[in-house]
Amino acid sequence: MTKAMNVRDVQHPILPRATAEELSRQRAVVSLRKLLNARVRSENVRRFHDEGAPAFAARHQRQPQSPDDISAALFESPGYRMWSAANRAAQEMIWVSVGEPIFRDRDRMQAAARELAASPDRKGSLTLDPSYDPSPELAGTDVHLQPGGYARDDGPDDVVAGAFYETGGNVFSFGQGAGKSDSKAGVIFRLLEETFAGFEPKRILDLGCSAGAASAAYADRFPNAEVHAIDIGAGMLRYAHARAEALDVAVHFSQMDAADLKYPDDHFDLVVSHNMLHEIGADKRRRAMAEALRVVRPGGLVIFQDVDTRFAPSDVHRVEKNWDTRFNGEIFWQTYTESDLEADMLAAGFTAADVAEHNVSAVSNLNRWYVISGRKPVAAA
């Protein structure tokens, strides 16, 4: 298989120059989260059956049935409550551990980003839309507790949101067991090779690109393709643009809503998103799917990759995974997990024969990813 860019192991001047002590602190948070995930969270379903459900039954004179019942039963377990409190504290410490070097080194990072964005040798572009008012449902929330959220924008040179996303995302993912060769784009490269052999996109659109890690990986993997990427946050996009330039790949970044694309019909061969579906509400998700179908060419592919919560083997596992909705600022996590995404794709205009759900393994660890793909019918041209 073609090797994907090591998006979690790249060096570029927009990254904060963390001190040895700051890196040590980040490693400690990674290690703490690994322990919590592997040795504490892994017992939560057992805690439900052994402690939570009996306590719920004693209190309510009935067994827990609904998702709300299951959630209440989990909180009857002291072990679950301790895990929940510790996991919330650890999640906050991710952002403190990466935020300290970001704010300490902010002036240098901004200057570096400015220089790269203005370089006469730049390969890509950045188009911000001052009239765009970032989606309030996202802009008003510190998603996964990231300080200031996706749409944070502190001024014309601000890159803080992107720096938070890349560095905090790495600390989070390493704590989930991901290695430095982890790559969500790499998962899609493998899917293309294994399931859509011979598909060679010439024009690619990355929806909800955040700090642009996947966008740069697509430009690296398909050097002859024209790669575009959109996001709602100016701070994200400035960072993503400078990052791509530093990595010497051409990506054209634009501030835009995935539910309201400013591209012409039939324009792209491949439209992808990574971990976007769980960050948007049902209405926006359905409009984004319809927009993706509109801008992809007949015969082209639309691929949404996202978290694996939809593969939960039981209601208890599913409710346990919904912890993020209340405690981690993931306001659409449960909506994403429980929605019929295949029905949404069909409602958007894809045909049943062209839509497929995939349960795929991560590139470098035991984690799984959910993927739903759709090919635009040629007859729809």
Added chain:
Amino acid sequence: MTSATDAIHAVIAAGRGDRPTSLDNVETERVLAIALALLVELSVSNERIDRLEREVADLRGATLDEFRGAPLTDTAIAERQEALEALQLRVLRVMVDPRGAEAL
């Protein structure tokens, strides 16, 4: 901005939204969060000590185990024990202090 405290204050100021709690009271949850933060800081200190030990052992031409296991003088053993007891007393002070709790 160059100072660590300014940077930490900036992170704190940037956070939005309520902090939902999981335990029976907010005070307990905050103490847990403080304990976990101290665990992280202890890890950082341990890494610094580990680096120093390795450097010194290397300078002495000893292995790390030889350096760590080198016998101490009786005076050093007594001083170390006194420091240990004082540390434990500082940490457990509220359990040793005879004052009872006064309700609000």
